[in-house]
Amino acid sequence: QVQLVESGGGLVKPGGSLRLSCAASGFTFSDYYMSWIRQAPGRGLELVSYISSGSSYTNYADSVKGRFTISRDNAKNSLYLEMNSLRAEDTAVYYCAKMREGVADYWGQGTLVTVSA
Amino acid sequence: EIVLTQSPATLSLSPGERATLSCRASQSVSSYLAWYQQKPGQAPRLLIYDASNRATGIPVRFSGSGSGTDFTLTISSLEPEDFAVYYCQQRSKWSITFGQGTRLEIK
Numbered sequence: 776q777v778q779l780v781e782s783g784g785g786l787v788k789p790g791g792s793l794r795l796s797c798a799a800s801g802f803t804f805s806d807y808y809m810s811w812i813r814q815a816p817g818r819g820l821e822l823v824s825y826i827s828s829g830s831s832y833t834n835y836a837d838s839v840k841g842r843f844t845i846s847r848d849n850a851k852n853s854l855y856l857e858m859n860s861l862r863a864e865d866t867a868v869y870y871c872a873k874m875r876e877g878v879a880d881y882w883g884q885g886t887l888v889t890v891s892a
Numbered sequence: 893e894i895v896l897t898q899s900p901a902t903l904s905l906s907p908g909e910r911a912t913l914s915c916r917a918s919q920s921v922s923s924y925l926a927w928y929q930q931k932p933g934q935a936p937r938l939l940i941y942d943a944s945n946r947a948t949g950i951p952v953r954f955s956g957s958g959s960g961t962d963f964t965l966t967i968s969s970l971e972p973e974d975f976a977v978y979y980c981q982q983r984s985k986w987s988i989t990f991g992q993g994t995r996l997e998i999k
Contacts, residue, residue, distance in 0.1 A: 821990065870935055875941075877924060879926075879928075
């Protein structure tokens with residue numbers, strides 16, 4: 776069965792950096808787009824970024840453009856999100872999701888990122 | 893950016909009743925509309941994709957309809973486990989956005 780396991784979240788100071796990872800299993804990782812979707816405490820869902828199956832195409836929300844970088848390693852069945860210049864408003868649970876034709880059909884359990892002094 | 897507006901914000905119903913949730917897009921998204929269910933402390937779960945197709949393992953009491961700008965998620969007879977927050981999501985023109993959610997609570 777499809778499994779997505781995020782890691783790397785934690786407490787970081789404003790202006791700091793963090794790298795999230797997502798380990799995928801149960802499907803042919805290299806065949807699918809992948810995304811990071813976040814949810815601030817008590818708020819709705821926001822697509823942060825997605826990446827094509829072969830890494831040739833990436834897309835970012837305006838709120839993170841220039842600060843976050845999505846990448847993947849198909850040999851390791853892993854997805855990453857490098858987050859720099861973190862702000863308080865980046866505080867959220869970050870979900871890794873498998874994408875199928877623009878729809879997030881499987882989600883990880885999420886990892887909490889807290890940006891606070 | 894395509895904005896999705898969900899209504900109502902909160903819906904209070906009893907088990908066994910029929911639930912009707914709405915999602916309106918600021919411009920046409922054709923049939924590229926999905927619905928997700930999220931329970932407290934859990935990740936969202938895909939219910940419906942392409943407006944009316946149930947995802948794998950989703951009970952038949954969940955159905956979706958609509959096209960263009962107006963969409964509906966219907967739960968024919970509410971089970972206790974259906975009380976949760978529901979989000980719609982569109983995918984078009986390389987853009988993916990979510991609605992703000994409808995909370996379905998027990999009356």
